[in-house]
Amino acid sequence: MTQHKKLAILVRGIILENPVLVLVLGTCPTLATTSNVISAVSMGLSAMFVLICSNIVISLLRNIIPDTVRVPCYIVVIAGFVTVMQMLLQAYLPSIYDMLGVYLALIVVNCIILGRAEMYARKNTVVDSALDGLGMGIGFLLALLVMATVREVLGAGSFAGFEIPFLQSFRIPILTQAPGGYLVFGIVIAVMNKLTAKRGGVKKKSFSCEGCATAHLCGAGSCAGDTSEGEVTRNG
Amino acid sequence: MTKSKIMPSVVLGSICIAVALLLAAVNMLTSPVIKAANDKKANAALIEVLPDGESFEQIAIEGAGYPPEITAAYRETTGKGYVFQMSVTGYKSGLVIMCGIDTDGKITGAKCIASNETLSAESELGGKYVGLDATTLNVDNVTGATLTSKAYRQAIEAALNAYIVANGGEVDLRTPEQILQDDLNAALGSEGKTFEKWFAVEELDGVSAIYYCDAGYVMAVGEEYVGLDRSGKATTEASEAAVAKAKAALAVYNASSLTELTLPDGVSKNVLSAHVTESGNYLLELRASGYGRSDGYHSSGEYIKIKVAISADGKIISTLTTYQNESKNIGDACADPSYYEQYNGKTQQSYTEVPNISGATVTSNGYREAIGLAFDTVELLKGGA
Numbered sequence: 358m359t360q361h362k363k364l365a366i367l368v369r370g371i372i373l374e375n376p377v378l379v380l381v382l383g384t385c386p387t388l389a390t391t392s393n394v395i396s397a398v399s400m401g402l403s404a405m406f407v408l409i410c411s412n413i414v415i416s417l418l419r420n421i422i423p424d425t426v427r428v429p430c431y432i433v434v435i436a437g438f439v440t441v442m443q444m445l446l447q448a449y450l451p452s453i454y455d456m457l458g459v460y461l462a463l464i465v466v467n468c469i470i471l472g473r474a475e476m477y478a479r480k481n482t483v484v485d486s487a488l489d490g491l492g493m494g495i496g497f498l499l500a501l502l503v504m505a506t507v508r509e510v511l512g513a514g515s516f517a518g519f520e521i522p523f524l525q526s527f528r529i530p531i532l533t534q535a536p537g538g539y540l541v542f543g544i545v546i547a548v549m550n551k552l553t554a555k556r557g558g559v560k561k562k563s564f565s566c567e568g569c570a571t572a573h574l575c576g577a578g579s580c581a582g583d584t585s586e587g588e589v590t591r592n593g
Numbered sequence: 594m595t596k597s598k599i600m601p602s603v604v605l606g607s608i609c610i611a612v613a614l615l616l617a618a619v620n621m622l623t624s625p626v627i628k629a630a631n632d633k634k635a636n637a638a639l640i641e642v643l644p645d646g647e648s649f650e651q652i653a654i655e656g657a658g659y660p661p662e663i664t665a666a667y668r669e670t671t672g673k674g675y676v677f678q679m680s681v682t683g684y685k686s687g688l689v690i691m692c693g694i695d696t697d698g699k700i701t702g703a704k705c706i707a708s709n710e711t712l713s714a715e716s717e718l719g720g721k722y723v724g725l726d727a728t729t730l731n732v733d734n735v736t737g738a739t740l741t742s743k744a745y746r747q748a749i750e751a752a753l754n755a756y757i758v759a760n761g762g763e764v765d766l767r768t769p770e771q772i773l774q775d776d777l778n779a780a781l782g783s784e785g786k787t788f789e790k791w792f793a794v795e796e797l798d799g800v801s802a803i804y805y806c807d808a809g810y811v812m813a814v815g816e817e818y819v820g821l822d823r824s825g826k827a828t829t830e831a832s833e834a835a836v837a838k839a840k841a842a843l844a845v846y847n848a849s850s851l852t853e854l855t856l857p858d859g860v861s862k863n864v865l866s867a868h869v870t871e872s873g874n875y876l877l878e879l880r881a882s883g884y885g886r887s888d889g890y891h892s893s894g895e896y897i898k899i900k901v902a903i904s905a906d907g908k909i910i911s912t913l914t915t916y917q918n919e920s921k922n923i924g925d926a927c928a929d930p931s932y933y934e935q936y937n938g939k940t941q942q943s944y945t946e947v948p949n950i951s952g953a954t955v956t957s958n959g960y961r962e963a964i965g966l967a968f969d970t971v972e973l974l975k976g977g978a
Contacts, residue, residue, distance in 0.1 A: 418608070426601040430608050437612035441619045448623035451630055 363488055370492030377500035378549040382468040386460050387501060388538045394517040397505030398498065399453045400460060403442055405494025408470050410438045412490035415478040422479075431474045436465045469497060500545070507541050508532045642702035643693030645673045658758050660766055662751035664689070666759060674701065675759050677752040683744035685709035690719075690745065692752040698726045703749060714738030718745045727753045739952060740922050777804050777811045781820035782828045793911045794868075794876045794902040795849050800842040810846075812839035851876060854974060863963065864970050865898070873905035875971045881963035883917070883956040884924045893918040897927060897960060901936075901967040909944070909964075912936040924956035933960075941968040 376382045383404070390400040414434050415422075422430045443461055446454040454461065464470065473493055478486040510516055512532030514524035531537040640646050649667040659666065665678040674695035681688050689707035694700055703719040714735040721732045730749065734742035754764040767775065777788045788804040788811065797803070802813040809822040819839040820828035827836045851868040868876040880896035898916035903909055912933045919925050926932055927950060935947045944964050949957035 422604055422608075423597075423601045426605045430605055433605070433608050433612050437615060440616055444616075444619050444623040444627070448626035448630070 363485070366485055366488045367492040367495075370489060370494070370496040371499060372496070372553065374493075375496040375500055375549065376469040376472075376493050377497055378546050379553075380469075380472075381546075382472055383497060384542070386463065386467060387504065388535070388542060389460050390457065391501055391505040391508055391538065391541075392533045393509045393513070393515075394502065394505045395453075396456045397501040399457055400464075401494070401498030401501045403446070403457070403461065404464055404467060404469065404497055405491070406442055407435060407438045407464055407467075408473065408494045408497075409487055409490035411435045411470055411474060412478040412486040413483055414438075415474045416481060416483045416486035419479045427479065428471075428475075431471060432465070435470055435474070439465045469493060504538075504541055504545055507545070508537065512537060638691060638704075638706065639667055639669075639676045639693070642691050642704050643669055643674055643676050643695070644701060645669075645695070646676070646693070647671050647673075649676065652759065658763060658766070660751040660754045660758075660764065662748055663755045666755060668759065672696065675756055677755045678706075679748035679751050681744040681748045681751075683708075683710050683715070683741040684738075685711075688715060688741070688744055688748070690715070690748040690752075692722070692749055694752060694756045698753070698756060700725050700749070700752075703745075703752075705745075710738070710741045712738045712741065714741045715745055718742060722749055743922070776818055777806075777820075780811045780818035780829045781806070781809050781822070783808045791846060792876075792900060792902065792913055794851065794870050794874050795845045795872060796874075796904055796908075796910055797842045797845060799838040803842060803846055810843055812842050814838050857973065860970055860973060861966055863896075863966055867970065867974060869974070874902060874910065875974065876900065876902045877967050877970060878915070879963045879967055879970075881959040883927065883959035884919050884953070885917075886959070887955050889920075889955065891920065897956070897963070899933075899960070899963050899967075901964065903967060903971050907940050907968070907971070909936050909939050912964075919953065919956045924950065924953040926950045926953060927956050927960055936964055939964075941965075944968070 370376065374380060377384065377387050386400050386404070390396045411431070411434050415431055418430070418434075439462065442464075443454070446457075446461070473489060477489045481489070506516065510521065510524065511529050513530070514521055514526075514528045529537070532541060636649060639649050646669040648670050650670055652666040652668050654663055654666050662679040662681055663677055664680045667676045669675065674693060676691060676693045678689065678691050680686075681690070687707060687709045688705065690703060690705050692700060692703040700722045703722045705715040705719060708715050712735075714737075718732070718735065718741070722730075725732070730746070730753070732742075732746065754766075757764050765772070774786075774788060778784055778786055783806070786806040786808055788806045791803040791805060793803065800812045800814050804811045804813075809820060809828065811818050811820045814831070814835045817831060817835060818829065819831045819835050821839055821843055822828050825840060825843060827839070831839075848871075850871055852870075854867040854869055856864060856867055863880050863882075865878040865880060867878075870876070877900070879899050879901065881899055883897045885893040885895040885897065895916075895918040897914060897919065900911075900913040900915055901909060902911045914928045914933050917925060917928050919927060932950060936944060939947065945961065947961065
């Protein structure tokens with residue numbers, strides 16, 4: 358039973374609660390790095406590394422970090438891991454480092470990582486948090502891979518830099534640029550919704566005050582402590 | 594109560610310290626690798642201009658007598674030569690050039706690595722300098738990109754001078770003006786005085802120029818400078834003949850006097866003033882219509898102002914450009930003594946022989962017209978006298 362539960366945690370992040378296509382988190386790197394497959398995979402793996410490490414550490418410290426400083430603490434931990442990864446990439450994989458550019462540092466403010474820390478890691482055990490990080494990371498990576506494949510194959514007539522001969526004359530260059538990115542993104546989300554409709558619909562989740570980092574600043578406004586299911590608030 | 598106030602800060606602080614330690618450890622591991630990769634990238638640029646080079650070390654340039662254009666210097670560690678990096682101003686500032694020089698003083702390569710120039714001429718100039726050295730530095734300017742070409746050449750010359758310094762030699766970095774003032778001070782035995790040049794309205798025998806300051810005079814007699822103090826005593830060790838010439842020139846200088854003349858009707862408006870000396874020489878101030886007065890692009894609207902001294906027998910004694918606002922680095926060469934002094938010694942028949950400034954035809958033609966006007970005016974004044 359426990360094994361099944363563990364597997365469920367892992368699988369959840371891939372389909373039902375895919376961070377990019379269902380929860381619509383981390384859209385900035387998604388759109389920015391999916392113009393080609395190599396940078397998409399690099400971004401996915403980098404974010405997964407940070408996600409798993411930060412989930413583990415935050416889960417380990419969940420009983421030590423006081424509520425009042427939890428967000429600064431999470432950010433310090435996440436930024437630390439991102440910086441470690443930046444240094445390792447710059448030293449051992451400089452071409453990937455150059456390719457990802459500024460988006461590597463932006464992983465610090467990737468909503469997926471802070472969101473999972475806030476929603477899951479601080480309330481669950483280390484193993485569960487690690488599995489959640491792994492699942493979400495794989496989901497992120499797969500979403501990026503799907504998008505990048507569509508954009509690079511149809512937009513540039515190549516895959517991971519290898520040219521596909523018969524597609525070279527049928528390229529749609531706009532797909533590798535921003536407008537095309539949004540288009541592909543929307544279509545992939547629509548397809549995802551259709552595919553998951555059979556499984557009893559996408560599990561809608563409320564991101565109300567519990568998951569919001571600035572809850573203490575709101576008054577009786579739009580997110581006034583509404584924890585009911587069926588209310589979906591999208592974070593970017 | 595107090596615990597709930599301190600704990601957050603303590604926890605946050607501890608996490609920060611722990612993360613900092615982790616980052617320091619990873620940095621210790623990765624920074625040598627990163628540095629090696631960056632060095633390799635930088636080395637690649639150096640090897641491009643010194644192809645036989647393998648590895649380089651940077652040389653310190655502060656206070657070592659390097660030309661001001663040099664921003665970095667590298668010695669090739671296996672003895673193949675040097676690479677210098679220069680920053681000069683062509684059409685715009687920020688033209689950065691790297692030049693490799695081998696142990697024979699020959700240029701092995703030159704490349705522009707940063708530029709704000711507009712015509713990309715700097716990308717083709719590098720190749721022209723390969724194989725040349727300080728004695729054979731003869732590269733034509735790229736047509737239409739004079740400023741860029743001049744700046745590129747200035748950078749290469751700086752590199753060749755830097756090569757001398759790097760090999761333990763010394764290069765005179767003084768401007769020609771500084772060298773002149775130093776030599777004049779040496780002749781007079783003074784220090785730090787600023788000498789002015791006398792605009793000669795008299796013909797001087799054997800003396801090409803008189804310089805004066807509050808401490809005395811220095812005469813350029815042939816190739817040497819002879820100094821005379823306020824009382825007329827020689828301050829330089831020079832031949833008797835030279836000292837005699839200098840003293841004679843000083844006598845002429847002291848005796849010279851100018852009388853202002855009223856300009857008669859019929860004299861062109863471009864003649865601003867006229868003086869005559871006791872010896873019958875004329876000193877005229879004129880304005881010339883150069884590029885500034887043409888309808889050219891960016892013309893200033895201003896005249897060139899000139900002073901000319903013409904001897905009684907119709908020969909130009911001295912010329913001087915007292916004001917100009919012609920095009921920068923093109924027409925402003927009319928303010929350079931090497932241009933206007935070409936008119937010295939010319940007569941009304943020969944002054945047209947002076948060649949135009951390359952690329953500044955309008956300026957040169959205007960200048961020449963003014964000189965012609967000076968001769969004509971002198972005729973007019975003589976006729977009226």
